[in-house]
Amino acid sequence: MGVGFRLAELLFRQKLFNEGLKGKANTPLIVSYAVTKACNLRCLHCHVEAKEALANELNLKEAMQVIGEMAELGTKALIFSGGEPLLRKNFVLSLAEYCVDLGIIPAMLTNGLLLNHSVALELKEAGIMAVGLPIDALDPTDHDSLRNMSGSFAKAVNAIKTCKDVDLEVVITTMALKDTVHEIPKRIDLISKLGADQVAVYDLVPVGRGKDVMDKAMSQEQRVNLIRYLQQRQESSEMVFTMSGGQPLYPEIASAMHKANDTKPKDLLLKEFWVHNAVGCHAGILYFSLRPSGDVYPCTFLPVKVGNVREQSLSDIWHNSKVLNELRQRCLLKNACGKCEYRENCGGCRGRAYACTGDYLESDPLCLRDLMQEEGVYPATVQRFGWCVG
Ligand code: SF4
Numbered sequence: 001m002g003v004g005f006r007l008a009e010l011l012f013r014q015k016l017f018n019e020g021l022k023g024k025a026n027t028p029l030i031v032s033y034a035v036t037k038a039c040n041l042r043c044l045h046c047h048v049e050a051k052e053a054l055a056n057e058l059n060l061k062e063a064m065q066v067i068g069e070m071a072e073l074g075t076k077a078l079i080f081s082g083g084e085p086l087l088r089k090n091f092v093l094s095l096a097e098y099c100v101d102l103g104i105i106p107a108m109l110t111n112g113l114l115l116n117h118s119v120a121l122e123l124k125e126a127g128i129m130a131v132g133l134p135i136d137a138l139d140p141t142d143h144d145s146l147r148n149m150s151g152s153f154a155k156a157v158n159a160i161k162t163c164k165d166v167d168l169e170v171v172i173t174t175m176a177l178k179d180t181v182h183e184i185p186k187r188i189d190l191i192s193k194l195g196a197d198q199v200a201v202y203d204l205v206p207v208g209r210g211k212d213v214m215d216k217a218m219s220q221e222q223r224v225n226l227i228r229y230l231q232q233r234q235e236s237s238e239m240v241f242t243m244s245g246g247q248p249l250y251p252e253i254a255s256a257m258h259k260a261n262d263t264k265p266k267d268l269l270l271k272e273f274w275v276h277n278a279v280g281c282h283a284g285i286l287y288f289s290l291r292p293s294g295d296v297y298p299c300t301f302l303p304v305k306v307g308n309v310r311e312q313s314l315s316d317i318w319h320n321s322k323v324l325n326e327l328r329q330r331c332l333l334k335n336a337c338g339k340c341e342y343r344e345n346c347g348g349c350r351g352r353a354y355a356c357t358g359d360y361l362e363s364d365p366l367c368l369r370d371l372m373q374e375e376g377v378y379p380a381t382v383q384r385f386g387w388c389v390g
């Protein structure tokens, strides 16, 4: 059976139920796999401090073995990231094909520098379902300065057009920062002109090099205004948004606003992958991050090693890690998150709690409880979240 046919079958199942992904409790439904630490950029905010490749990155046989274990555990979608995954292009292509064979939907985040027409075709043929590409500012100079390389904006734009040319699904990733968040409406206009209709807005989490640029993070007022704006925009245009980096309940809040206005978001790929489960922060519950050397973290933004796939089976790590089991027990959360009525459905961003306090069970300092209450999102009504990947 060809890759195209198998992918169509996988997507048909998604569409048929039209309910996003569903996952049994404590299943790693979504995994992000950083295939290398090497990168051809040195972005100021890089949360994995990408630089050179590690000497001990997993080889193809090891990576296939662990993807096989993911399939057995119930993984439905795997996002290749890095570093820059196209620096290991053949590795990613082989793994993408293997994912499709196993019934896992593969996607990829890339900075686009290496993405030309023939690479886009190869990705499509291997079964990569969607490519995440960055547009971090309206002004190319601002994008280039955050990405630390002149010309990187132009290359990202080219990569977007190239993917669209070969009919490869594109999700634009875009950083929302204090000094540039005001331009988001125009930035979305630009994204739309480029032919992309799905946008993952990233909030800054103080992890990796992101720690050094936290003065660029949005204020809470800007964050709330942005969420309100995205929802309105989603009502009036043929686009769909989600938020990554600590705001997994965006789809729930947006859905409450849609309900109030008798509208609904478009049935685009990004929406189909909103997960129908009321856990909020899914780190270690429905998601984990596999690092280049085989280390496992609960989330890319929660860099706490819970095991290594060269030393233990993935199943052993997933079921028996003390940290993962603690993250699954919201009664262990401390202070405001521990006492909160949204504890089971939100849980706060465990990565941000860890980055700010050194304790992954502490409170999330950027709580959206007030906004949820204003919008009529109550603990008993929470149904979905959007995955945070990096
Ligand atoms: S205190 Fe805020 S961040 Fe923590 S669980 Fe409640 S709503 Fe979520």
Ligand code: SF4
Binding pocket: 244, 245, 246, 247, 248, 280, 281, 282, 283, 287, 299, 300, 301, 302, 348, 349, 350, 351, 352, 387, 388
């Ligand atoms: S720790 Fe949770 S909320 Fe924070 S980025 Fe990871 S999955 Fe999202």
